[in-house]
Amino acid sequence: xxxxxxxxxxxxxxxxxSVKIECxxxxxxxxxxxxxxxxxxxxxxxxxxxxxxSKATYEQxxxxxxFLINHASLTLSTLTVTSAHPEDSSFYICSAPQGMGVYEQYxxxxxxxxxx
Amino acid sequence: GQQVMQIPQYQHVQEGEDFTxxxxxSTTLSNIQWYKQRPGGHPVFLIQLxxxxxxxxxxxxxxxxxxxxxxxxxxxxxxxxxxVGTYFCAxxxxxxxxxxKLTFGQGTILTVHP
Numbered sequence: 001x002x003x004x005x006x007x008x009x010x011x012x013x014x015x016x017x018s019v020k021i022e023c024x025x026x027x028x029x030x031x032x033x034x035x036x037x038x039x040x041x042x043x044x045x046x047x048x049x050x051x052x053x054s055k056a057t058y059e060q061x062x063x064x065x066x067f068l069i070n071h072a073s074l075t076l077s078t079l080t081v082t083s084a085h086p087e088d089s090s091f092y093i094c095s096a097p098q099g100m101g102v103y104e105q106y107x108x109x110x111x112x113x114x115x116x
Numbered sequence: 117g118q119q120v121m122q123i124p125q126y127q128h129v130q131e132g133e134d135f136t137x138x139x140x141x142s143t144t145l146s147n148i149q150w151y152k153q154r155p156g157g158h159p160v161f162l163i164q165l166x167x168x169x170x171x172x173x174x175x176x177x178x179x180x181x182x183x184x185x186x187x188x189x190x191x192x193x194x195x196x197x198x199x200v201g202t203y204f205c206a207x208x209x210x211x212x213x214x215x216x217k218l219t220f221g222q223g224t225i226l227t228v229h230p
Contacts, residue, residue, distance in 0.1 A: 034217060043122075043204065043222045044159070093158055104149060104161035105206075105218065 002028045002098045006108035013084055013115055021079045021111045023050075023094030029074035030096035034105065035067075038091045050077040050094075084115040118143060120207045122221030130229050135192040137224035139205035146210045148188045149218060150179060154201040162190075195228045202226070 003026040013019050023033055031052045036044040048069050049057040056069035068080040081088055093110040097103040122139045129135050139148065147166040151159035163172055165181035165188060172179045178191045188205055202225045206218035 041202075041225060044220045046217055046219075049217055095159075104164060105151075105159075106161070107158040109158050 002026075002096070002106045004094065004096050004106045004108040006094055006111050008111060009109060010112045011114070013113070015085055015115055016083055018080055018082045019084055019113060021081070021092055021094075021113075023077045023079070023096075023108050025075045025096045025098070025106075028096075028098050030077075030098065031074060033071060033077040033094055033096045035069065035077070035079050036093045036095065038093055038110070040091075044093065047079075050079075052077075081113065084113070086115045089113055089115045118207075118209050118219050120205060120219050120221040122205055122224060124224055125222060126225050126227070128227045128229065129195050131197060132194050135195050135199070135226055136189055137203050137205075137226075138187065138189045139207070139221045140187045141207050141219075142186070143209065144185050145207040146185075147208050148181060148185075149206045149208070150188075150190055151204045151206060151220075152201050153204065153223070157201075159204060192226075195226070197228050197230055200226060200228050 005024045007022045011019055033050040035047045037047050038044050046059050047062045050069045050071040052071045052074055058064045071077040091110050091112055095105040095107045097105050120139055120141050149164045150162040153159045163179050168185050169183045170181040176193045180189045202223045204223045205221040
């Protein structure tokens with residue numbers, strides 16, 4: 001199946017700093033990617049839809065200035081958590097749909113963000 | 117808004133027992149997908165159901181899509197320890213692009229005792 005990578009897998013940062021997370025589709029092109037946030041033993045909360053060459057579409061309640069998304073190429077989307085605070089600590093996971101007619105989502109391995 | 121409710125939240129079974137998780141949407145779904153997330157891992161696609169009343173099987177797993185395309189279930193027969201993980205349903209609503217977003221259920225965490 002298709003492979004999606006994420007980098008870094010874990011990051012610890014100080015409050016007030018910004019953190020960039022990369023999501024790459026390794027063996028297919030993805031005009032659309034999705035960014036989720038997942039709390040321990042909880043579901044995946046869709047944050048935004050990343051669109052190659054255009055602005056991201058954010059879900060209600062997600063601050064676009066806080067979570068900057070850039071989809072500069074057909075294989076790379078980045079999520080930047082700006083001015084991070086402890087409440088931003090979470091598991092961030094991206095996905096990209098791929099396939100003919102089914103469009104199953106291939107998920108990256110996720111990034112564990114801890115803000116101290 | 118569009119929501120997919122999934123129950124139960126947790127399920128503990130003895131190895132060999134059956135397991136079922138249910139999903140329900142208040143509005144009609146275009147299709148529904150099922151994912152499995154192993155502890156510490158990321159969600160992995162299991163299957164997609166599209167047609168009203170559709171039933172699909174994968175070895176010990178049986179997936180159903182309701183006649184009204186508002187509910188779905190995943191049934192595992194004779195669970196094994198390898199079935200441990202969180203099972204998510206994810207619904208896609210009509211409209212939007214083919215790559216349209218999925219609305220995930222809350223997930224059911226399955227624990228299997230040997």
